[in-house]
Amino acid sequence: MTDKKTARESAGQAINSHHNNTLIVRRNVSNNYLDAPSQFRQAIIDAGLTPPEVIESDAVLHRFASNGTRRDQAGWYVFYADGVPAGKFGCWRTGMSQPWRADIGRALTADELAQHRARMNAVKDMRERAEREQRAEAAERAAQLVAATSPAPTDHPYLVRKGIAANGLLVGADGRLLIPMHDSTGALSSLQFIDAEGNKRFLTGGRVKGCSYTIGEPGETVCIAEGFATSAAIHAATGHAVVVAFTAGNLEAVATDCRKKWPKSRLVVCADDDAVTVGNPGRTKATAAARAIGGLLAVPDFGLERPERATDFDDLLQHRGADSVLACITAAKAPDKEPWAEALPLIDESVSAPYPLDALPGAIGDAVREVVDFVQCPPAMAACSALSSLSVAAQGLVNVSRGPDLIGPISVFTLTVADSGERKSECDKRFSEALRQWERDQLKLIAPDLANSRADHAAWEQERDAVRANIKKARAKGESTEEARKELAELEEGKPRSVREPRLLLESETAENLAWTLGRPDGWPSAGLLSSEAGVIFGGHSMRPDSIMQSLAILNKFWSDELLRVGRRTSESFEVDGARLTMGLAVQPEAVQTFFEKSQGLARGTGFLARFLFAWPGSTQGTRLYRDGPRHWPGLQAYQSRLRSFLEIPLKFDESDRLSPMLLAMQPEAFEIWRAFYDGVEREQSVLGELFDLRDVASKAADNCARVAALFHVLQHGPIGTIAAQDVAAAARIVTWHLAEAKRFLGELSLPLTISNAAKLEFWLIAVCHRQNVAAVAMRDVMNRGPNPVRRKEALQAALKELIDANRVRLTQDGRAIEINPALLER
Structure with missing residues (x-):
């Protein structure tokens, strides 16, 4: 049994690292940017200019003697003191200009970054306007002097x-x-x-x-x-x-x-x-x-x-x-080729850390390793598929307790961002086979009962319709309807009980139809929306501007286990109470970006994406050489057997026909680890924390940690007992890895389009160079076969400018090919 000291140490390890990849690091950064004008003035000195004595904080362009000579007005600056202090300065004499921003000890939030860009654009406009005026005056003076x-x-x-x-x-x-x-x-x-x-x-x-x-x-x-x-x-x-x-x-x-x-x-x-x-x-x-x-x-x-x-x-x-x-x-001759300067970061370069496969316990870990070895997919993709299938199988059996008043489902939402061809369908097929087979077996088993139930319902509806017709006729004749109404009430009380049709796996559903499928009397109250082409979902009918708010609200309530009321104008309204939903989605980066843009902030603002465990693994395409399939899959078969055993356990319902799962609590040592994880993530959401700009996702991390820990417990011990410390520690490592992935992906989603396109272009160029063993790629090949976003001339030129400015590529002298910095090809 782990003692409390060891539990706290385990919690610290779970929070602070996973495979030596530090995610959450406390910073001892003082709020020293309050004296920003002095720092800005020092930056002017460091750039080799003589600064003005006083820095005006009025967001207006000011001139100063950049060489210290009286009447010299070649220097200029603009300074903003509010928000995150920032400014820009330069010298018209030399043509230099330099932006400046206070170091606040953390990355800027999306709003702060947008404000900073707007300010720099405003400074650019002010500077250009002042420069045009100055140049026009000088040209006029020059003409007078020449005359x-x-x-x-x-x-x-x-x-x-x-x-x-x-x-x-x-x-x-x-x-x-x-x-x-x-x-x-x-x-x-x-x-x-x-x-x-x-x-x-x-x-x-x-x-x-x-x-x-x-x-x-x-x-x-x-x-x-x-x-x-x-x-x-x-x-x-x-x-x-x-x-x-x-x-x-x-x-x-x-x-x-x-x-x-x-x-x-x-x-x-x-x-x-x-x-x-x-x-x-x-x-x-x-x-x-x-x-x-x-x-x-x-x-x-x-x-x-x-x-x-x-x-x-x-x-x-x-x-x-x-x-x-x-x-x-x-004797003049062409100069030697310019040596490459050091490649500057185009973005905050980050790669997906190795997925912590060793944190997956028992059967799920063995199954994932087997599938990864044969399918040759990214480990994170296989792990997300396995976790999603486990969630579908177990979510109807138990809830998890994080404290007396913190009880919730164990369902998980996973989102894997990957290009087409990464074999997500193959992963889902391998891990969900037990679910599909059980669904087929159950439908076959209950087929006679289902047929009888439908016949009973059809007969009952005919009787009800006949009584309703009699009531209508009696009213038309002015006769009493009391007996007919009693008969109708008796019919309603005797309405045949529906036979639930087990439908575990869904692929492409609107949010409202999903709610109806899970909430109707004959619907199965536990299901999984597993899709390897989630672009159909993100770009589907329910995500249109006129319905996206309601759709996201429905999905959010499924995750949180909240009562869902769906009102309809043209048909009967309905409620969904206690249903369980797992989402295991894979989507291409472009589809997510389009969804973000079309949602106009709702995707994150409503907390929808915050509920997901993100994965954005590196591609394995190009390395997946042919392998013979194994004769036996002991790990996968054991995993499938466990899932089947959970599905064979009858779901429990209360007197109101609401799903009534058992309650799993944490052992004291397990709770200590969970609480340490909760506190660590919470601290990092402060202004100077690593997760400040990821507060929406981070706020759901502890909940997801409890859910994953409960799934690990059920997999190993069934829906009984209490959750052990090692399961919470393992879950904390898994969720910490997913937090890092969310930080990477959502951070890049907020990049300007030119930077995003530049990154895609560079990735493609490097891949071509490696595949063809060359150091340059023809412009015509980029226009014809490059990434879709940069096949247009304007977009390509903008992306190339970003890469050239960062010393990552350059054009050949004739401008017909793009050379890649050799340092990038060696990585």
């Missing part, structure tokens, strides 16, 4: 010192050179100023990204470089047109625009070789730009006697002459 300039003289001090021609530059009244900056349409957007000493400055508020200045007439070869002096030197040495990008960070945007303008030209990205600068940004950015457009890369070759500060092609022109510049441009 007041004149062509730059060749003897301008800067040009003389650099040894380059003016190439169409302008000069202002203050002597500074002006370089017009044009966007991809050719419109003037901004200016760059260069003074006599070579100091450079952009027009305040003007656009830089994507803007350029072109020297010469584009032809067969077009070069792209950073600064004006470098570009002028290349043009002088080669005669090629050169596009000035102004900054290393702008090279890729300008190069991309050049590729669109001159698709057949030989595009050469000319790097600044910032050899003494950490990371060599000039060469790094130029290499990335060349890769992005499938262009060539040219790097200045200074030889062994490189001047100390020499970095660009203008320095090379001064040091080694025009021939050296021409040689480098002529």
Whole structure:
């Protein structure tokens, strides 16, 4: 016998782990996000910007001097202090932007996540609006300044010192050179100023990204470089047109625009070789730009006697002459393939933990292992099928007590989310055979009684109808109906008793028809809705918008054993009291997602899905090589024999013909374990708990634990005795595993559609690569044979963007194939 200390330890083990997969972990996280403005300000500092002295919490876009210089207004931020504090900041000068959210020590709830996304979208709109206004003002100012300039003289001090021609530059009244900056349409957007000493400055508020200045007439070869002096030197040495990008960070945007303008030209990205600068940004950015457009890369070759500060092609022109510049441009070649960056998580990556098969006691554990070994289905799928069949067989015999006032059914609802072809039908067939055979045998056995009962009822109905007709005639003639009414009352009292027709297994029923099947006088009050194609149920007639609320309420009441009253307009209303229902469903992910969307929150809001034991196991398809079936199934046969023995026990009814199961209580040690499980799950539903965003499901976990424990007890000992500690501990492990599955699946259901589609696309791409032993998949194959949600161009592009941004895939240079990060293929 387990003592109380050991019971508490068992409870802790059941709650905190299953096969080393921690689900419930207490966090010692303080509510330190109350000083969120200071944390937000520190985030701005950490990003390399000079923050404002005070952070305004008014959800309005504010500007600040991001480099600490007076009158500089390139920095911007928006901050929200209410709810979960969040904000976003950036710098127009550099183009950087960074979202921020307070760390509250847990995952956001669906409502909090929706609020955060709405806020970030609002910030995006504010920023874009402010940026458009700022850019428009700058473009107008640029046009005014250009109108007041004149062509730059060749003897301008800067040009003389650099040894380059003016190439169409302008000069202002203050002597500074002006370089017009044009966007991809050719419109003037901004200016760059260069003074006599070579100091450079952009027009305040003007656009830089994507803007350029072109020297010469584009032809067969077009070069792209950073600064004006470098570009002028290349043009002088080669005669090629050169596009000035102004900054290393702008090279890729300008190069991309050049590729669109001159698709057949030989595009050469000319790097600044910032050899003494950490990371060599000039060469790094130029290499990335060349890769992005499938262009060539040219790097200045200074030889062994490189001047100390020499970095660009203008320095090379001064040091080694025009021939050296021409040689480098002529020798330009495609850069090596970019090494893969670390793949970032697309979502909170989680996989289904191994199902705790060792927690299944005796016959059910042996049967599940046999079926898994032969059918080669996911273990969780087989376990759910076995548990559902056990529930159907035993649910009419006993109730379970969790305390003096906590008595309920032992029926379970299971929901396995799996793609078509995972062999759920085969599992149900194996585990429910005893139920089906008993149903066939009983129908055959009671066939004569059933026929007699129907005949008696038909005769009785004829007599009743005749008496009713006599009453109607008497009333029409104004005669007394007293004798006829007495006769009718006697008939009603003598109504033949219906013979119950044992119908254990149902597959596709509307909720109302299900209620009528279980509640009618000749109906069997205990049944199982087992379906390997539950999409028919989730998408069926009873789940339409006009009936879904009533349908979910009916199913909820079956789980809870509540009195069910069904009112009808066109036929007789009825009540269902004490009936038992098991649901063992398998459904494809898309069907569940569609059901969620169509239910508009009712699926979770009504507590319907919270009642289920979820399973979302990994697929075994592609690994199920042929196996000969075993000659004997000792485990499965023993399991079927136990189920048959339960069905042979007559159901008990009270004086009102209501099902009256026996009561199973827990042994004291078992109750200690159950209570510890209850308390542990309850604590984790707090704001900082692991189950805060799963409170609906978690609130039913202890009830499900008691139900599963009762099923384990009945399987081993029959519907007598008391539930032992080991059965509750085993049930706690099983239910904890299902909680983790619910957290995984329901969490992913709340993902944005683009992320969900990206995950499906990645899974498919990896499967194709493994199957065909390749590292890339053609775009046309994705469009023709990929997952249905991404076969449309817009959906595919959105999903690809998510995967590319996370370094999980990239397009080949011609854009015709998708390469997968090798790290993902090695997993």
